[in-house]
Amino acid sequence: MEQDFTIKKSNIAGNGVFANKEIPKGKTICFLSGELCSLDEVIKRVNEGKEEPSDPLEVDDEEYLDLDEVSRTFNHSCNPNSFIHGKNELIALWNIKTGEEITYDYSTTMNDNEEKIVSAGRELWTCKCNCGSENCRGIIDQFKTLTKEIQQFYISNKFMPDFMLKVFG
Numbered sequence: 001m002e003q004d005f006t007i008k009k010s011n012i013a014g015n016g017v018f019a020n021k022e023i024p025k026g027k028t029i030c031f032l033s034g035e036l037c038s039l040d041e042v043i044k045r046v047n048e049g050k051e052e053p054s055d056p057l058e059v060d061d062e063e064y065l066d067l068d069e070v071s072r073t074f075n076h077s078c079n080p081n082s083f084i085h086g087k088n089e090l091i092a093l094w095n096i097k098t099g100e101e102i103t104y105d106y107s108t109t110m111n112d113n114e115e116k117i118v119s120a121g122r123e124l125w126t127c128k129c130n131c132g133s134e135n136c137r138g139i140i141d142q143f144k145t146l147t148k149e150i151q152q153f154y155i156s157n158k159f160m161p162d163f164m165l166k167v168f169g
């Protein structure tokens, strides 16, 4: 998938993934990939310092993809131009121009089991947001912390993974 994208420094955070050609709205951009892990395994790896708390992508209840290097390079935006469909399919939310950075809203995948994470001695992962969009929320946090209006936008358009639609839809 690398030929469709360029990975380079992003104004949002670290490196980002940029489109090498126009991507029409609704088109599959790629499937995010990585090793499938249980929440217990993710907690273990983070506690052992083997991985960053920001790397695993929640794809089902207590099920995560430990994202590979390219997949975890996609940055978050509070005004994203793509979304995750099904389990790990990244789809263009609108027409993406050549050279535009491809982003999705991390919060649409975040419904972590707080009780389990806290009882394992960790806090829920959050991150200061630097996406620069007009509607930037300032922090990347769990889906339930979003306003009802923003939640409804993602739910009614099905701009979020299946397991999240099952919980919130």
Ligand SMILES: [Zn+2]
Residues within 6 Å of the ligand: 077, 078, 079, 129, 130, 131, 132, 133, 135, 136, 137, 138, 139
């Ligand atoms: Zn933001």
